[in-house]
Amino acid sequence: xxxxxxxxxxxxxxxxxxxxxxxxxxxxxxxxxxxxxxxxxxxxxxxxxxxxxxxxxxxxxxxxxxxxxxxxxxxxxxxxxxxxxxxxxxxxxxxxxxxxxxxxxxxxxxxxxxxxxxxxxxxxxxxxxxxxxxxxxxxxxxxxxxxxxxxxxxxxxxxxxxxxxxxxxxxxxxxxxxxxxxxxxxxxxxxxxxxxxxxxxxxxxxxxxxxxxxxxxxxxxxxxxxxxxxxxxxxxxxxxxxxxxxxxxxxxxxxxxxxxxxxxxxxxxxxxxxxxxxxxxxxxxxxxxxxxxxxxxxxxxxxxxxxxxxxxxxxxxxxxxxxxxxxxxxxxxxxxxxxxxxxxxxxxxxxxxxxxxxxxxxxxxxxxxxxxxxxxxxxxxxxxxxxxxxxxxxxxxxxxxxxxxxxxxxxxxxxxxxxxxxx
Amino acid sequence: xxxxxxxxxxxxxxxxxxxxxxxxxxxxxxxxxxxxxxxxxxxxxxxxxxxxxxxxxxxxxxxxxxxxxxxxxxxxxxxxxxxxxxxxxxxxxxxxxxxxxxxxxxxxxxxxxxxxxxxxxxxxxxxxxxxxxxxxxxxxxxxxxxxxxxxxxxxxxxxxxxxxxxxxxxxxxxxxxxxxxxxxxxxxxxxxxxxxxxxxxxxxxxxxxxxxxxxxxxxxxxxxxxxxxxxxxxxxxxxxxxxxxxxxxxxxxxxxxxxxxxxxxxxxxxxxxxxxxxxxxxxxxxxxxxxxxxxxxxxxxxxxxxxxxxxxxxxxxxxxxxxxxxxxxxxxxxxxxxxxxxxxxxxxxxxxxxxxxxxxxxxxxxxxxxxxxxxxxxxx
Numbered sequence: 124x125x126x127x128x129x130x131x132x133x134x135x136x137x138x139x140x141x142x143x144x145x146x147x148x149x150x151x152x153x154x155x156x157x158x159x160x161x162x163x164x165x166x167x168x169x170x171x172x173x174x175x176x177x178x179x180x181x182x183x184x185x186x187x188x189x190x191x192x193x194x195x196x197x198x199x200x201x202x203x204x205x206x207x208x209x210x211x212x213x214x215x216x217x218x219x220x221x222x223x224x225x226x227x228x229x230x231x232x233x234x235x236x237x238x239x240x241x242x243x244x245x246x247x248x249x250x251x252x253x254x255x256x257x258x259x260x261x262x263x264x265x266x267x268x269x270x271x272x273x274x275x276x277x278x279x280x281x282x283x284x285x286x287x288x289x290x291x292x293x294x295x296x297x298x299x300x301x302x303x304x305x306x307x308x309x310x311x312x313x314x315x316x317x318x319x320x321x322x323x324x325x326x327x328x329x330x331x332x333x334x335x336x337x338x339x340x341x342x343x344x345x346x347x348x349x350x351x352x353x354x355x356x357x358x359x360x361x362x363x364x365x366x367x368x369x370x371x372x373x374x375x376x377x378x379x380x381x382x383x384x385x386x387x388x389x390x391x392x393x394x395x396x397x398x399x400x401x402x403x404x405x406x407x408x409x410x411x412x413x414x415x416x417x418x419x420x421x422x423x424x425x426x427x428x429x430x431x432x433x434x435x436x437x438x439x440x441x442x443x444x445x446x447x448x449x450x451x452x453x454x455x456x457x458x459x460x461x462x463x464x465x466x467x468x469x470x471x472x473x474x475x476x477x478x479x480x481x482x483x484x485x486x487x488x489x490x491x492x493x494x495x496x497x498x499x500x501x502x503x504x505x506x507x508x509x510x511x512x513x514x515x516x517x518x519x520x521x522x523x524x525x526x527x528x529x530x531x532x533x534x535x536x537x538x539x540x541x542x543x544x545x546x
Numbered sequence: 547x548x549x550x551x552x553x554x555x556x557x558x559x560x561x562x563x564x565x566x567x568x569x570x571x572x573x574x575x576x577x578x579x580x581x582x583x584x585x586x587x588x589x590x591x592x593x594x595x596x597x598x599x600x601x602x603x604x605x606x607x608x609x610x611x612x613x614x615x616x617x618x619x620x621x622x623x624x625x626x627x628x629x630x631x632x633x634x635x636x637x638x639x640x641x642x643x644x645x646x647x648x649x650x651x652x653x654x655x656x657x658x659x660x661x662x663x664x665x666x667x668x669x670x671x672x673x674x675x676x677x678x679x680x681x682x683x684x685x686x687x688x689x690x691x692x693x694x695x696x697x698x699x700x701x702x703x704x705x706x707x708x709x710x711x712x713x714x715x716x717x718x719x720x721x722x723x724x725x726x727x728x729x730x731x732x733x734x735x736x737x738x739x740x741x742x743x744x745x746x747x748x749x750x751x752x753x754x755x756x757x758x759x760x761x762x763x764x765x766x767x768x769x770x771x772x773x774x775x776x777x778x779x780x781x782x783x784x785x786x787x788x789x790x791x792x793x794x795x796x797x798x799x800x801x802x803x804x805x806x807x808x809x810x811x812x813x814x815x816x817x818x819x820x821x822x823x824x825x826x827x828x829x830x831x832x833x834x835x836x837x838x839x840x841x842x843x844x845x846x847x848x849x850x851x852x853x854x855x856x857x858x859x860x861x862x863x864x865x866x867x868x869x870x871x872x873x874x875x876x877x878x879x880x881x882x883x884x885x886x887x888x889x890x891x892x893x894x895x896x897x898x899x900x901x902x903x904x905x906x907x908x909x910x911x912x913x914x915x916x917x918x919x920x921x922x923x924x925x926x
Binding site for chain 1: 913
């Protein structure tokens with residue numbers, strides 16, 4: 124949150140843009156002008172409360188709601204790790220994360236417990252395993268494994284790094300990184316779960332994420348994942364860490380070591396929590412496979428691409444030139460996208476069908492208000508995917524105002540002129 | 547044990563892939579610094595030196611004319627104006643190392659000529675500036691009353707014939723002010739240009755060449771972004787698209803007032819062709835003086851061996867420049883007449899220029915892995 128504010132990102136991302144791209148079904152979630160800052164404030168304060176363990180339940184619910192609201196305002200800023208934080212905080216609503224070493228537990232003796240049921244911690248581990256393993260499965264495709272794409276595009280441009288810079292000019296490095304990355308994602312959950320390999324696994328986690336931090340602009344994500352991976356370790360390690368913190372802050376850690384195990388205040392709360400969590404995981408396991416319901420190449424149509432741990436899989440570059448036609452006088456003209464969209468919005472819009480359609484609708488309304496009673500909107504768009512030459516993306520003869528906005532398959536896209544095999 | 551297997555497997559996989567993978571970059575590192583040196587020493591600085599010499603001559607010609615506004619001196623000044631304007635087309639794309647909004651001060655058109663001209667703000671027209679003497683060319687708000695387009699108006703647009711035009715500088719109530727305004731404009735152009743050239747030679751050149759990183763603020767990335775921006779906005783849209791009615795600025799109607807060098811009529815195509823040449827020369831790294839090819843984007847694309855429809859991307863892009871040039875060749879020298887008579891022919895040129903926006907912005911940027919001047923947010 125501090126990073127967002129300091130970089131002026133709230134202003135740039137949510138307040139300056141003329142339109143915001145909504146998620147299907149969440150069109151009602153819109154930036155609220157200057158009040159947008161309030162949401163960020165709520166989010167930041169609740170995050171601090173959660174980490175202190177003060178008024179935990181309310182704080183985590185507020186955090187989940189405010190953080191998710193921020194993400195839903197504009198899908199331009201969609202990132203898998205924001206989604207991760209959203210669902211992790213949702214999961215944590217149902218977990219007693221404040222039972223130990225928290226202000227709540229300090230004040231409330233009934234809540235204070237040295238132990239919590241194993242399933243509560245296991246559920247977080249399980250979520251992390253899903254993230255890694257699904258990210259690994261997504262890499263099992265012909266572009267990643269046999270064309271070393273998109274790393275073959277990304278790595279050579281990092282030529283100025285010491286030592287690695289030269290290695291990145293060599294093709295075997297691109298393949299090595301691709302295969303190692305896929306192996307890492309698929310194996311790391313098991314390496315972390317098995318006690319004997321855990322320390323090695325954690326070292327791999329640190330190396331892997333620091334490397335991605337150096338190579339790619341991925342913000343906080345590497346640090347989040349490194350710290351999250353600590354959850355796989357036994358209580359001993361966590362007790363040691365808390366011991367250090369206690370000494371520095373002069374907190375009596377012993378107050379919390381009362382040898383009791385957390386029990387849910389009422390049995391229906393426990394049952395309800397467990398059922399919600401089970402349902403949650405069932406959805407998490409199935410949702411990433413929804414792309415199978417759509418024909419066509421997933422990377423091309425992106426139907427079912429989001430929310431499924433597909434990270435760093437594509438280098439997709441696009442260019443969309445919108446044409447407005449006034450059927451009454453036959454005049455037509457092209458749109459300068461920079462008049463309506465921020466650079467980031469334009470970038471995301473030009474490679475993703477749902478953005479293109481939403482923008483076309485915005486343009487339709489804009490020109491209806493500005494003198495064209497029934498404007499027709501066409502787009503000439505080209506997309507290059509993973510080093511292939513640019514191809515026509517949207518059917519340029521389709522008047523986009525006649526296309527319905529829905530979750531159904533998009534028949535107005537041009538077919539992908541190649542094949543990517545794999546999951 | 548698991549570790550050993552893991553390492554062994556990975557090594558095996560790395561080795562097995564080296565022999566039979568698809569073609570990719572050669573082993574030896576490509577030197578982006580060589581491109582920066584070529585751009586700076588063989589293209590940018592020589593182009594600015596040439597332009598600075600022209601603007602100096604323009605200033606001199608305007609002083610001669612102001613001292614003695616004869617038809618001969620007017621003709622000389624016009625001819626020097628055209629030479630300078632052509633030289634301008636070879637530096638217009640460069641923004642790095644220049645002064646803020648350099649391009650806008652020198653070439654904002656349509657110019658704000660008088661109360662009847664396009665978008666005119668009556669208190670800030672050239673005519674008003676001259677008649678009141680109340681103007682400050684350093685202010686950003688005065689951009690559309692100075693530079694080459696303002697001179698275009700003053701040297702060609704004041705009257706329908708030369709005798710009448712000369713009278714503005716001889717017998718008009720404000721004749722002194724007209725003469726002073728012309729020299730003020732040429733002095734302004736010359737001073738700004740000297741500042742830029744001086745900056746490039748004394749310091750910025752070394753800064754530019756040594757900033758070899760690959761980040762968004764590296765010289766290479768910024769220059770490529772500037773290059774594409776110029777091509778898209780100033781060449782494609784500014785010189786062809788907007789006058790032909792391709793953009794929402796005129797809601798699809800042809801708009802002759804948006805033609806570059808609108809008042810002199812016959813030079814719009816010459817200026818456009820110069821600009822197209824300079825863009826292609828930059829892409830190929832052609833030495834400004836000798837036209838010999840040096841390291842540039844074409845070589846880098848060849849190095850990355852980006853294949854495109856069976857041919858190299860650099861060839862595809864160069865071919866597309868040629869196609870655009872052929873399309874433009876049939877246009878009237880006077881784009882105002884072209885737009886009035888047959889805007890569709892001009893739109894055909896626009897379409898071919900547009901095709902190269904896709905090659906440059908989509909294919910080339912992807913191959914070079916350059917992020918457009920987009921927002922610096924996180925990715926995942």
